[in-house]
C-alpha cells in the first residue's frame with residue numbers, strides 16, 4: 001500500500017512513567033536496547049512516516065535523561081510535562097496538540113514509549129483500516145492462552161471464554177476532538193482510564209479492534225526486555 005494514501009496523523013508518546021515493575025536503575029524507556037534507548041526506538045517508528053503531522057512526547061517534569069538524547073533537539077518532536085497517571089500525560093499532550101493547531105477531525109495516534117517493537121506494517125494497517133471509521137480503534141491481540149478468573153484467595157474461580165477476549169495494545173487511534181472530550185470528561189469523573197479506548201467506551205463509543213503482532217509488546221517486566229534484546233540481536 002502507498003503510505004501517501006493513508007490519513008495524516010498526530011502522534012502522542014506517553015513516556016513519563018517510572019517503570020516500577022522493571023525494578024531498574026532508571027525509567028524503563030531509558031533502558032538500552034540494541035545500542036540505543038527504548039524511547040529512541042519507539043520514536044523512530046513514527047518520525048520518518050510521511051503522514052506524520054507532529055509528535056508530542058510526555059516526559060516526567062524532572063526527567064534528566066531526555067536532554068542527553070540526540071533526538072531531544074529534533075524539531076519534529078514537541079515535549080510536554082507528563083502527569084500523575086498515563087491518562088494525565090496523554091491529556092497534557094492533547095493540550096499541546098490544540099496549541100499546535102490540531103483540528104477536531106484530525107486523527108491522533110497514542111503509542112506507549114515502552115513499545116519499541118511496533119512494525120511499520122502494523123502502523124500502516126491501523127491507519128488504513130480506520131481511515132474512514134466513525135469512531136477509531138486500536139491494535140490488539142486475541143487471547144491465545146486459556147484464561148482463568150481468580151478468586152480473592154488466589155485460586156481459580158472460573159475459566160473465561162477466551163474467544164471474545166483481546167489484549168489491548170497501542171497505537172490507539174481516535175479523532176482529536178472526540179479523544180480530548182472523552183479523556184477530559186473521564187478524568188473529571190474520576191473514571192479509571194488505562195488506555196484511550198476505555199475513555200471512548202466510557203463516552204458510549206465502540207472502538208474497533210485491529211489485529212496486530214503480539215511482538216509489539218509493552219516492556220513491563222525484566223523478562224520482556226530480555227526477550228526483545230535476544231530477538232533484536234538475532235536480527236542483526
Ligand SMILES: Nc1ccn([C@@H]2O[C@H](COP(=O)(O)OP(=O)(O)OP(=O)(O)O)[C@@H](O)[C@H]2O)c(=O)n1
Pocket residue numbers: 013014015016017018019020021022028029058082083084085086087089090112113114115218219220
Ligand atoms: N504517569 C505516567 C505513567 C505512565 N506513562 C507511560 O505510559 C506507558 C505505559 O505505562 P506503563 O507500562 O505502566 O509504564 P510505567 O507506569 O512507567 O510502569 P509501572 O506501572 O511499572 O511503573 C509508558 O510508556 C509510560 O512511560 C506516562 O506517560 N505517564
Ligand SMILES: C[C@](O)(CO)[C@H](O)COP(=O)(O)O
Pocket residue numbers: 086112167168169170194195196218
Ligand atoms: C495502554 C496499554 O498499553 C494498553 O494495553 C496499557 O493499558 C498500559 O497500561 P499500564 O498499566 O499503564 O502499563
